[in-house]
Amino acid sequence: MNKLAPDFLLPIPPIFSFRECLWFLDRNYDDIMHRVTETSVTKPFRVGKKVALLEISEEEGKLLVQFRGGDLVEENDLREQVIALFDLGANLAPFYERLKADDELAFMAKEFFGLRLIGIPDLFEAICWSIIGQQINLSFAYSLKRRIVELAGEKITYDDHVFHAFPTPARVVALTVEQLRPLQFSGRKAEYLIGVANAFESGEISKAQLLALPTTEAMVQRLTSLRGVGEWTAHYSLMKSLKVPTSVPYGDVGLYNALAALKKLPKRPSRTELASVFAPFQGHEAYLTLYLWRSLAVR
DNA sequence: TCCCAGGGGCATC
DNA sequence: GATGCCCATGGG
Numbered sequence: 001m002n003k004l005a006p007d008f009l010l011p012i013p014p015i016f017s018f019r020e021c022l023w024f025l026d027r028n029y030d031d032i033m034h035r036v037t038e039t040s041v042t043k044p045f046r047v048g049k050k051v052a053l054l055e056i057s058e059e060e061g062k063l064l065v066q067f068r069g070g071d072l073v074e075e076n077d078l079r080e081q082v083i084a085l086f087d088l089g090a091n092l093a094p095f096y097e098r099l100k101a102d103d104e105l106a107f108m109a110k111e112f113f114g115l116r117l118i119g120i121p122d123l124f125e126a127i128c129w130s131i132i133g134q135q136i137n138l139s140f141a142y143s144l145k146r147r148i149v150e151l152a153g154e155k156i157t158y159d160d161h162v163f164h165a166f167p168t169p170a171r172v173v174a175l176t177v178e179q180l181r182p183l184q185f186s187g188r189k190a191e192y193l194i195g196v197a198n199a200f201e202s203g204e205i206s207k208a209q210l211l212a213l214p215t216t217e218a219m220v221q222r223l224t225s226l227r228g229v230g231e232w233t234a235h236y237s238l239m240k241s242l243k244v245p246t247s248v249p250y251g252d253v254g255l256y257n258a259l260a261a262l263k264k265l266p267k268r269p270s271r272t273e274l275a276s277v278f279a280p281f282q283g284h285e286a287y288l289t290l291y292l293w294r295s296l297a298v299r
Numbered sequence: 300t301c302c303c304a305g306g307g308g309c310a311t312c
Numbered sequence: 313g314a315t316g317c318c319c320a321t322g323g324g
Binding site: 130131133134135136137138140141188192227228229230231232233236249251252253254255293 | 303304305306307308
């Protein structure tokens with residue numbers, strides 16, 4: 001039976017660290033999309049037009065998911081959302097085998113043990129977030145996200161704290177460039193965001209539509225047809241939202257910095273040089289990218 | 300002050 | 313298809 005919105009438990013797969021995932025969610029950045037404590041994360045999840053606020057913690061080897069407010073949503077849909085957030089469906093064993101076989105990268109299997117690809121299940125949010133993050137430093141990117149979410153996102157209050165869901169395409173379509181400029185969005189970013197929202201509203205793009213495409217290449221092509229979405233944004237979105245395991249955000253500065261530090265690659269590596277590092281990780285490129293990003297941060 | 304940031308579009312050759 | 317320029321602003 002599919003119950004409505006009470007608490008439930010999710011089994012934890014092998015090679016999973018809740019602590020490591022929480023650390024990644026927090027990372028010293030001011031992320032408005034969730035609240036992280038030592039032992040839990042509280043976050044709104046969107047299912048269709050509904051938004052449910054969930055608190056997730058670890059309890060006796062399982063994830064405990066508790067309903068904290070918002071709309072009542074089918075439990076199965078919520079399970080799916082939480083599984084997507086922590087990428088619980090992935091089997092990391094093959095990726096770890098490859099990591100351990102690499103002299104310079106083997107340390108990551110131990111130091112970042114159990115880190116999962118933290119997802120952005122909502123494709124619209126994933127694309128917007130990557131557009132916001134283009135070419136500006138991360139802390140500024142988080143401030144911009146906070147401002148647009150506070151302006152247009154849905155709000156749920158719980159425990160004297162206001163939680164925000166990322167605005168729907170319909171809400172972003174209603175915004176204007178003139179509204180976003182004072183929030184320090186560049187004119188270009190504002191245009192891109194509203195344009196992408198229009199594409200979702202008109203049905204020009206959707207997650208289901210992308211999932212139906214036969215190849216990653218076709219998905220990238222579809223995404224890059226949107227103004228403001230280049231190769232980097234397309235791959236980043238595929239990685240975070242659709243969990244495409246082979247996607248690598250080519251051109252990513254952070255990725256290059258990590259490879260320069262660990263693999264002595266040039267600051268601007270060629271496609272060939274990148275390929276040489278990624279070759280042994282075929283089928284696990286997204287996870288290698290995630291762990292390389294992770295290596296940039298000091299705990 | 301200068302350079303860089305989890306890029307992308309566009310013109311030009 | 314490669315290269316150069318522009319966009320915009322916080323952070324170091």
